[in-house]
Amino acid sequence: MEWRVPLSDVNFTSDEEEAVREVVHSGWLSMGAVTQAFEADFRAFTGAKHAFAVTNATAALHLACLAMGIGPGDEVILPSLTFVATANAVRYTGADPIFADIASLDDLNISPNSIQSLITNKTKAIMVMHYGGFACYMPLINQIAETHGLSVIEDAAHGVGASLDGRALGTWGGVGCYSFFANKNMTTGEGGMLLTDDDTVAEKIQILRSHGMTTLTWDRHKGHAYTYDVVDLGYNYRIDEIRSALGRVQLNKVRDANQRREALVSLYRQRISHQVPQISVPFKEHPGESSHYIFPVLLPKGTDKLAFMAGMREGGIQTSWHYPPVHHFRIYEDDWRARNNQLPLTEETAQREITLPLYPAMSEEQVHWVVDAMDKLLN
Secondary structure (H helix, E strand, O other), X not given: OOOOEOOOOOOOOHHHHHHXXXXXXHOOOOOOHHHHHHHHHHHHXXXXXXXXXXXXXXXXXXXXXXXXOOOOOOEEEEEOOOOOHHHHHHHHOOOEEEEEOEOOOOOOOEOHHHHHHHOOOOEEEEEEEOHHHOOOOHHHXXXXXXXXXXXXXXXXXXXXXXXXXXXXXXXXXOEEEEEOEOOOOOOOEOOEEEEEOXXXXXXXXXXXXXXXXOOOHHHHHOOOOOOOOEOOOOOEOOOOHHHHHHHXXXXXXHHHHHHHHHHHHHHXXXXXXXXXXXXXXXXXXXXXXXXXXOEEEEOXXXXXXXXXXXXXXXXXXXXXXXXXXXXXXXXXXXXXXXXXXXXXXXXXXXHHEEEEOOOOOOOHHHHHHHHHHHHHHHX
């Protein structure tokens, strides 16, 4: 379908084409010097001590869980209002995801009070997800974790360029994980990054990322090693040079792109408050600097959400839903029901939330089209 206003768009120019061309001409395509440069760029961008590029954010989350020692019999508290990969990564280790509620209908991030109520003697870690690039309340969450001896993992898939108290999201916990999927603020098509300041955790991630091997193909190519040992059950979570090249170019654009997103969000908020005030816009005056990855709104109570989204589609405007709660997916629902863990705010958000188009190349006129379409459907 040809959308009048798509949900998102890719911000690629000849710069990305040239970066890919240079890699192809170099003759070295697997993880090597360009990836090392990408990781160095990301360390400088975030202030993290260690950065590891990987094949996607799900792999990053899995490695983060393993590096923090999560395994069978453990429980990890995380939001249900997230993409399923957040919970799946916990399951990959044999541990159990325990779903927490969100803070409020204005703050769609995980609730510190809900986290506190779910801690048991099996709890190993807290995994937060910075919804839409808006920061979770990390000082309190870290305090809870420290009190109970828990690890903190940040799913910062939405948070490239976002910060809280001047500190990059993804650097507050023991490990932070980013996504460079095709619709993210910066993209490599597929791809991800892990951050940590812990040398021991970094060593574990480095080994696990590539089959548990002590040296890489690039090391041997450069003459730094002749053979290798395998010291752990590792994975093939390496990124390639083409995606790392794209990532370096995209990283240089992300601050300006995020500023453009912020300006569009400001216009959205202004128009919605004047034209369709019955629609709620979360994260009013939220602390920190957001990446504005998505623009979520809550429809009035009782609105048929799917019919509303169909009406927007008929007008050529693409919308989405972030997210169907993970605890209602078939693979997770039975366990959630057995625990009798009620998530009322997550449930209400799921019934009312839709995501409106937002991307740097979007025009002010397109914002007006979106708001006019919502006005037509609701009034």
